[in-house]
Amino acid sequence: MTASTDPERRELIVVTGASTGMGAATARELARRGFHVLAGVRRQVDADALRAEGIEPHALDITVESDVTAIADRVARDPMHRPLRALINNAGIAVNAPVETLPLDEWRRQFEVNLFGHIAMTQALLPALLQSCGTVVNISSVGGRVALSTYGAYAGSKFALEAVSDAMRREVAEFGVKVVVVEPGGVKTEITERGIATADRLSAAMTADQLHRYGDLAEAVKAQARSFTAGGVTAERAATVIAKAATASRPRTRYTIGRDAAVLVRVARLASDRLLDRMLRLNLRPHYA
Template structure:
């Protein structure tokens, strides 16, 4: 692919805000016609622009996905689909013991199965155009911190699915690329922090006795992590590179933290990683807990 594009279609899911919205704008500015997936009509009006066409996509809704495929098939200008950016996601952080199974299932439905469903629906078009699947993973797809079991579990699985898909589709001329962001200043991160805070209040008193300090430390760390993260617009530049590069890498990281952590995960023993992650989390514990 080149960046001097005549009109071609690109799908970006989760384009209401954050990295998805920034990626849709960036790709639109490069000459693509972007089908920007949003969940509400109010979001649609906010993102609509000359090269951005909002489409209602809840990636857990089969009817929405069927409508998306029909939109691509019936494009009035017969434009090819050059790429799908599977970006939609949610963050639900809580200890493995305390997170209800329905919340585990919700996390996997959105962050894994929804992406698979969208990919299955659009692969016939990508095969015709020799296009590209770009899956937005996370540094959490390489390292699973405490309370990130559900989120990282889905992201680890997305990494494995992407590796398998890349090997399946290579003979067909369809490329599969992973993007692994670290700290990025997005609304999703803020919503994840809010959900974690709400979850602490929903815990039983015995659960708070065991996990309350850990949850507060993780929340404090996430706030600090996000403040020092890159902007959504900078993250969008990396995603756009993954979409448009003629010979893309199999994986791109976003932010120096992601680049460092993904490398450490490859070379360090588990116990060493345990000590590093514990040391990084320690300053974020409530003072009383840290002194115990």
């Protein structure tokens, strides 16, 4: 691997959703390791904050076709003809509400970002990844293995991302392209408070009957999410796992981040649905007011 001071930075890595949280930390970790990172951001202010040696911010909303095409062109026309070592599909949002109450356009928004955006990026960058025998890293979640109450849309998008990753890994392995899933548990980033703001907006739109059915549940889930995050790992710690997934020559198919994720993923694999229902209910109980 090239040293961080190497002016040539011989390989490219694309990171989506690099304005905050794990994406920003991963961009910095990979630049430190000597890669040239194309860091996807949506605002100029984030580009200015992120720009550094080895980090080139690039305007990128993964749901906007012209943005996706533009970053693929940037990779294809790299002036130094550097190979694309990895694409890290990290951008994500949390749209949480009970299944009954979540409007269909919100379901679509959740899937547009957490699933279709990643597929669009992967399709656009696959020619470069095929040339370089590179790696696709899809940032899923422990929610890609276990669907908590009110996480139907979020977990649905992450379960789907897991399935797409499995299918694609089996399709492209023989061409030397690796597909890796990363499953974080609680990580201290912006997503929790952003998700809670969205959940509050959605709760405010519930009917009186729906609020009667789900109001207390929604509040308990918010409190639980805050405590998961408070007990979670730092974005920098998460970034070391993501960087390993992106750069290992023989990566595992899946990496968890944090002890909570490692435990929950294992429990979910072993427990029956009914047992898991009971365990999750018990876990949520202390968070009711």
